[in-house]
Amino acid sequence: MKELVEYVVKSVVDFPDQIQISEVNEGGTTILELSVANSDMGRVIGKSGRVINSIRAIVQVLAAKQGKRVTLELLESDDRY
Amino acid sequence: MSNQKREIESRGQDVDAAIAAGLKQLGVKMSDVIVDVVDEGNRGLLGIGSRPAVVRLMVLSSQAPPPAKPAPREEPKQEPKQEPKRAPRQKRSEAPRTARPARSQKPARPADSGDEWTEEEHSTEQILETAVEIVQGLLEKMDVTATVSGRLSEVDDVTGRQIPILDINGDDLGALIGTRGETLNAIQHISRLMVGHKLKQRIAFVVDIEGYRTRREQALGRLAERMAQKVSSRNRAISLEPMPPHERRIIHMTLRDDKEVYTQSTGEGRRRKVRILPKE
Numbered sequence: 001m002k003e004l005v006e007y008v009v010k011s012v013v014d015f016p017d018q019i020q021i022s023e024v025n026e027g028g029t030t031i032l033e034l035s036v037a038n039s040d041m042g043r044v045i046g047k048s049g050r051v052i053n054s055i056r057a058i059v060q061v062l063a064a065k066q067g068k069r070v071t072l073e074l075l076e077s078d079d080r081y
Numbered sequence: 082m083s084n085q086k087r088e089i090e091s092r093g094q095d096v097d098a099a100i101a102a103g104l105k106q107l108g109v110k111m112s113d114v115i116v117d118v119v120d121e122g123n124r125g126l127l128g129i130g131s132r133p134a135v136v137r138l139m140v141l142s143s144q145a146p147p148p149a150k151p152a153p154r155e156e157p158k159q160e161p162k163q164e165p166k167r168a169p170r171q172k173r174s175e176a177p178r179t180a181r182p183a184r185s186q187k188p189a190r191p192a193d194s195g196d197e198w199t200e201e202e203h204s205t206e207q208i209l210e211t212a213v214e215i216v217q218g219l220l221e222k223m224d225v226t227a228t229v230s231g232r233l234s235e236v237d238d239v240t241g242r243q244i245p246i247l248d249i250n251g252d253d254l255g256a257l258i259g260t261r262g263e264t265l266n267a268i269q270h271i272s273r274l275m276v277g278h279k280l281k282q283r284i285a286f287v288v289d290i291e292g293y294r295t296r297r298e299q300a301l302g303r304l305a306e307r308m309a310q311k312v313s314s315r316n317r318a319i320s321l322e323p324m325p326p327h328e329r330r331i332i333h334m335t336l337r338d339d340k341e342v343y344t345q346s347t348g349e350g351r352r353r354k355v356r357i358l359p360k361e
Binding site for chain 2: 003007011066
C-alpha cells in the first residue's frame with residue numbers, strides 16, 4: 001500500500017526525499033498518512049483536490065484487492081500558513 | 082473518500098439567490114464553498130413553467146486549497162458554428178494539463194511553478210515509451226496483471242492531431258475502470274502528471290482499458306443522436322446525465338452541425354452535464 005503511494009507521489013513532486021508515509025491502523029481501517037515538502041503540497045493536492053483524489057481512487061483499487069479499508073490523508077504541517 | 086465534509090442543496094429564485102440562501106444556512110462565506118449549479122432555474126412565462134434555481138454548496142475541508150474560482154462559472158455557450166476551430170480536446174478551464182504545442186506550456190498555477198518546463202518537444206515515440214513504462218510500473222504496484230501498449234490515435238477531424246493512446250488489456254479489469262470510468266480517469270490523470278514530470282513537459286495522452294473509451298464513445302454518439310431526435314420532435318430541451326469533460330465533448334461534437342438542436346453544458350464539476358436544446 002505504502003509502496004503504491006510512494007511510487008505515485010515521488011514522481012509528481014520536486015522533493016521526493018521529503019516524502020513521508022506512515023500506516024496507522026484504526027479499528028480495521030488502515031490510514032495512510034502522507035506528508036510532503038511544503039512547496040509540493042499544491043502539486044499533491046491539485047486543483048480542487050484532483051490529484052490527491054486520483055491517488056485515493058488508485059489506492060482504493062489495491063485496497064479492494066486486499067480486502068482492506070484504506071484511507072489516504074495528506075498531513076499539513078502547522079507552520080504552513 | 083471525499084474530504085468535503087458538508088454539502089447542502091439550496092433553492093432560490095435565481096442562481097444568486099439560491100447561493101445566498103445556502104451560504105446563510107451554512108453560516109459560511111462564498112470563499113469557503115464550492116458551488117455547483119444543479120439547475121439554473123427558469124422563471125417561466127407569466128409564471129407558467131417556472132422552476133427554482135438549485136445549487137449545491139460544498140464546504141471545503143481545511144485540507145483543500147481554496148478553489149481558483151469559487152463563483153459559479155458560466156461557460157461560453159457552445160455554438161459550434163461560430164467557432165469551428167475550437168481545437169483543444171477539453172476546455173482549458175477544465176483541463177489545464179491538456180498539452181498544447183510547446184510555447185503555451187507555462188503552467189498557469191503558482192503551485193505548478195518551480196519546474197523548468199523545456200521548450201523542446203519530445204518525440205511521440207519517447208512519450209509513448211515513457212508513458213508505457215510508468216503505467217506498467219503503476220499497475221504492478223497496484224497488484225494488477227495487465228499488458229500496456231502504446232499507439233497513436235487517428236487524426237482528430239477538428240484539431241488534426243494524433244494523440245498518444247495507452248491500451249491496458251487483461252482479465253477482469255472492471256475495477257480499474259470504476260463507475261463511469263472514474264478510476265480510469267484517475268489513472269489517466271496521475272500517469273499524465275507522472276510522465277509530464279519526468280519529461281518536464283505537459284503531456285496529453287489517453288489511457289484506455291479494454292477498449293472502454295472506444296465503446297463509450299460509440300455509445301455516446303448514438304445516445305446523442307437519439308436524444309437530439311427526441312428534442313426536435315418534442316421541441317423540448319433534454320439534459321443528459323453528468324459526464325466528464327471528454328464525454329461531454331463527444332456529445333457536443335456529434336451534434337455540432339445538427340440543424341435542429343444545439344448543445345450547452347450546465348452544472349459544475351462532477352455534476353456538469355450536457356443539455357440538448359431545440360433551435361427555435
